[in-house]
Amino acid sequence: MRAVDALIRDRLRSDVTLINEIAAHILRSGGKRLRPVLVLLAARAFGRCDQRGHLVAAIVELIHTATLLHDDVVDETERRRGQATANAAFGNAGAVLSGDFLYSRSFQLMVEVDDMRIMRELADTTNAIAEGEVLQLMRCGDPDADEAGYLEVIERKTARLFRAATGLGALIAGADADGIRAAQDYGLSLGMAFQVVDDLLDYLADPEVSGKNLGTDLAEGKPTLPLIRAMSVGDAATRDYLRGAISDGGSADVAAVLRAVESTDAIHYTSAAAQRHAADAKQALAAMPPSAFRDAMSGLADFTVKRAS
Numbered sequence: 001m002r003a004v005d006a007l008i009r010d011r012l013r014s015d016v017t018l019i020n021e022i023a024a025h026i027l028r029s030g031g032k033r034l035r036p037v038l039v040l041l042a043a044r045a046f047g048r049c050d051q052r053g054h055l056v057a058a059i060v061e062l063i064h065t066a067t068l069l070h071d072d073v074v075d076e077t078e079r080r081r082g083q084a085t086a087n088a089a090f091g092n093a094g095a096v097l098s099g100d101f102l103y104s105r106s107f108q109l110m111v112e113v114d115d116m117r118i119m120r121e122l123a124d125t126t127n128a129i130a131e132g133e134v135l136q137l138m139r140c141g142d143p144d145a146d147e148a149g150y151l152e153v154i155e156r157k158t159a160r161l162f163r164a165a166t167g168l169g170a171l172i173a174g175a176d177a178d179g180i181r182a183a184q185d186y187g188l189s190l191g192m193a194f195q196v197v198d199d200l201l202d203y204l205a206d207p208e209v210s211g212k213n214l215g216t217d218l219a220e221g222k223p224t225l226p227l228i229r230a231m232s233v234g235d236a237a238t239r240d241y242l243r244g245a246i247s248d249g250g251s252a253d254v255a256a257v258l259r260a261v262e263s264t265d266a267i268h269y270t271s272a273a274a275q276r277h278a279a280d281a282k283q284a285l286a287a288m289p290p291s292a293f294r295d296a297m298s299g300l301a302d303f304t305v306k307r308a309s
Contacts, residue, residue: 001033001036031065042167047289050172065099121168186297
């Protein structure tokens with residue numbers, strides 16, 4: 001990861017001053033670097049990680065960071081990880097255009113890797129992420145959104161990049177088709193668990209710990225799984241109130257919505273859903289050779305769901 005971080009810092013350099021300022025802001029904001037870690041772990045789990053692995057890990061992180069820059073503009077987010085977002089610090093135009101720079105720089109790195117299989121997977125994944133974000137935008141403020149639609153959104157906008165990270169790690173290491181498929185299955189299920197937990201934290205998290213204020217998704221009119229479940233099983237009054245809250249978005253009473261959600265089994269139901277996805281991820285690891293790296297991947301699945309415990 002030190003090598004990957006050094007590569008990211010080097011490739012974020014530009015002769016355009018604003019890009020350098022925003023890149024420095026992004027690097028200072030930290031982040032878990034989970035997706036590049038998954039590339040390296042999957043490659044090591046199959047016995048090999050070289051410079052190509054570092055390049056792919058950096059590409060995956062640049063794509064992820066570009067999506068965050070654009071998401072924060074779309075969602076009008078002002079804080080992330082406890083710090084001002086790039087759009088809050090530099091304006092929407094600067095954030096969007098810098099996101100474009102990260103995307104285009106990731107394309108340059110793909111060319112360096114010079115493997116059509118890797119380029120195709122990353123191109124397809126980037127397109128799926130964009131589709132997922134547009135689907136989510138279409139469903140904002142929609143009180144009729146259902147669980148199937150929610151799962152479709154999070155698979156595209158979040159889980160597909162996890163799947164690409166682990167699958168490409170296995171490919172780089174020379175895994176066979178079954179090994180690559182197992183790594184992809186692990187990544188997809190882990191990504192689903194990660195996003196479900198992230199959405200659950202909107203109703204549970206300590207803002208000082210998560211860097212995310214309670215009710216952020218609600219304020220943006222996003223019908224995530226806790227709300228969808230509460231509307232599905234709540235009494236008529238709860239259902240009507242939550243439907244109105246989704247439609248109203250930012251004008252809803254967050255405390256009242258939290259009480260409405262807590263009056264149902266929505267928190268437990270959402271947590272159980274995340275645990276099922278994490279269990280699926282761990283089950284996929286059985287098809288991979290035993291190693292300390294496979295054990296670390298199993299531990300990541302456990303850690304993902306423990307964030308909401």
